[in-house]
Amino acid sequence: MSEESASTVNRAVLQTLESLRAAGVQQLASISAEDEEPNVEQLPATSQPLQEERAALATTLEQLQTVVAACTLCDELASTRSQTVFGVGDPKARLCFLGEAPGADEDRLGEPFVGRGGQLLDKILAACNLKREDVYLLNVLRCRPPNNRNPQEDEAQNCRQFLDRQLELVAPEFICCLGAVAAQNLLSTTVSIGRLRGKLHDYQGIQVVCTYHPAYLLRNPSAKKDAWADMKLLMREMGTPVGE
Numbered sequence: 001m002s003e004e005s006a007s008t009v010n011r012a013v014l015q016t017l018e019s020l021r022a023a024g025v026q027q028l029a030s031i032s033a034e035d036e037e038p039n040v041e042q043l044p045a046t047s048q049p050l051q052e053e054r055a056a057l058a059t060t061l062e063q064l065q066t067v068v069a070a071c072t073l074c075d076e077l078a079s080t081r082s083q084t085v086f087g088v089g090d091p092k093a094r095l096c097f098l099g100e101a102p103g104a105d106e107d108r109l110g111e112p113f114v115g116r117g118g119q120l121l122d123k124i125l126a127a128c129n130l131k132r133e134d135v136y137l138l139n140v141l142r143c144r145p146p147n148n149r150n151p152q153e154d155e156a157q158n159c160r161q162f163l164d165r166q167l168e169l170v171a172p173e174f175i176c177c178l179g180a181v182a183a184q185n186l187l188s189t190t191v192s193i194g195r196l197r198g199k200l201h202d203y204q205g206i207q208v209v210c211t212y213h214p215a216y217l218l219r220n221p222s223a224k225k226d227a228w229a230d231m232k233l234l235m236r237e238m239g240t241p242v243g244e
């Protein structure tokens with residue numbers, strides 16, 4: 001194994017241990033040569049089929065989070081992340097918000113949408129009479145791309161098994177895609193966000209509304225009125241309309 005892959009694996013092992021500790025595991029049985037194989041879920045995986053198998057076997061979000069923490073499918077992301085950023089909120093939420101990828105703040109804190117964009121998202125939620133605990137937040141990618149560059153196609157593909165399994169486990173009725181990357185990835189389209197927003201889409205029986213990303217709204221406040229129209233459409237469809 002090269003020095004670089006060894007350090008990626010080391011990092012993944014440390015992150016797995018950290019996520020087990022966060023999940024309340026205080027002790028691990030020691031493994032000697034005569035012992036059985038260690039739990040496959042807790043080992044770093046570098047092959048797509050193995051990861052897919054593990055993701056499919058996860059029957060709870062906690063189990064899936066442990067699998068994600070050990071993922072090293074994207075060399076660059078696995079070797080530059082501080083930690084994976086899984087998802088947060090109500091594990092049985094009716095509504096999921098799908099973003100693009102963790103930024104610097106999310107990479108540091110391990111939670112989606114905790115930076116400036118997240119603060120604006122909290123305000124949007126509040127205007128809809130919602131708190132982040134009422135919904136579920138997740139991203140197309142679970143690792144921060146260096147310098148906040150856009151996710152690459154192969155990275156989004158590697159992470160897709162986790163996105164789909166996470167959505168299966170939460171089983172929302174509605175998804176709100178925040179920005180072009182989220183919308184185009186989920187819906188497998190190259191249509192612009194300007195044309196995707198303002199109407200309902202379907203993803204495997206889940207109703208989908210696409211709107212602008214909070215970071216875009218911070219840079220282009222004049223687009224906030226369109227984002228508000230999208231939220232009103234979403235809330236109307238959910239049966240919890242909000243005022244004009």
Ligand code: URA
Binds near residue numbers: 100101114115117118
């Ligand atoms: N932007 C995103 O798309 N997701 C996050 O979690 C944070 C910022």
